[in-house]
Amino acid sequence: MRRSPLLAVCAQRPPAMPDLGTGNEWQFETQALDPGFAAFEVKALASDKPTISIFDRIGADYDGNGVTASRVAAALRSIGNKAVTVEINSPGGNYFEGVAIYNLLRRHPQAIDVQILGIAASAASIIAMAGDTIAIAHNAEIMIHQAQGVFFGNADDMEGAIPILRKLDGAMVDVYAARTGKAADELLGMMRAETYIGGAEAVKAGFADSVMEREAQMPVYASADSPKDKASLDKFLATKGVSRSERRDLYRAMGVSTPRAADPAPATPRAGDEPEAMSRLLQAMTA
Structure with a gap:
């Protein structure tokens, strides 16, 4: 079932959870990010x-890093x-x-417009x-899997953990089902298989x-001193270590003549078509 924009803002929330303490032991995550990777940023408030x-793990770690509900609420x-x-x-x-x-x-x-740029795994997939x-x-991925936790205690404690994990699985299924319209059994099967869903497949x-x-x-940021003609382009490429022969091959592929001090006529039929050729080159340079 698709969400109607702004008409059901508080609907389709996961069901209430039992009191399971602080939740610090409920760290469900992959190893997709480098250990030193951490970033939570709010941009362009004006x-x-x-x-x-959200470029970090969900929840605070022992050093205080991570994306927490309090930080998102403040943002x-x-x-x-x-x-x-x-x-x-x-x-x-x-x-x-x-x-x-x-x-x-x-x-x-x-x-709320979500953009998944790398991976939205586990708890991050819920946020998405x-x-x-x-x-x-x-080339990004969504990953869904079953709830995981670390339990200590006797046999009764271990048996008591099973319904808790089942309840968490059911809550996640509810969230995914509200978005996708898929049956609960199908979604649970995907979670059991720890499924990665990328790009067009996710759609x-x-x-x-x-x-x-x-x-x-991949935004393209134009520089104020970007080359605007063949001569400045040739100089620019030379400063980037592109050899003369490589530049000649590039111009030939673009249909633009090699810049010369005195060139009486264009070397190729499209030599004067600089705007299009420059656009094509700059696109290639920033790709």
């Missing part, structure tokens, strides 16, 4: 479309009544922090499902709405 970047308070883009590249982490962040995003009064729209890069399966365009995945 703009009409602020961005929250949303700072943003106010504006639409928000949420960028995600996270291996997951604390399930209950993920659920809280999901609910915070769901109740935000304006649209909060988007009014979900876009995924063609087809209903976990995302669209595959991001290339320009959205």
Whole structure:
């Protein structure tokens, strides 16, 4: 069942969870990120479309790093009544922090547009499902799996852990089902298999709405001193270590003549077509 934009902001939340303590032991994550990787950022608060970047594990670690519900709540308070883009590249982490962040995003009064840039795994995949729209890069992944936890105690304690894990699995299934429309049994099977769902496959399966365009995945930032004609381009490429023969081959492939001090006539039929050729070259240089 697809979410109607802004009409059911508080609906389709995961069901209430039992009291399981602080939740610090519920760290469900892959090893997708480097151990030193950590970033939570709120950008462009003055703009009409602020961005929250979740590039870290979900929940605080022992050093205080990580994306927590309190940090997201503070970011949303700072943003106010504006639409928000949420960028995600996270291996997951604390399930209950993920659920809280999901609910915070769901109740935000304006649209939440999620962009999955790398991986949205485990608890981060729950957060991703909060988007009014979900876009995924063609080479990004969503990963879903069953709840995991570390339990200590006697046989009764071990037996008591099973219904808790089943309840968490059911809550995750509810979230994925609300987004995808898939049957609970199918989703549970995918979770048991620890399924990675990438790009177009995620769109087809209903976990995302669209595959991001290339320009959205890799913005091109034009420099004020970018080369604007053949002579400056030749000088620019030379400073980048491109040999004369390599530059000649490049110009030939583009249909642009090699710059010379005195060239009475274009060397090729398209030598004067500089704007198109320059555009093609700059696109290649920034690809």
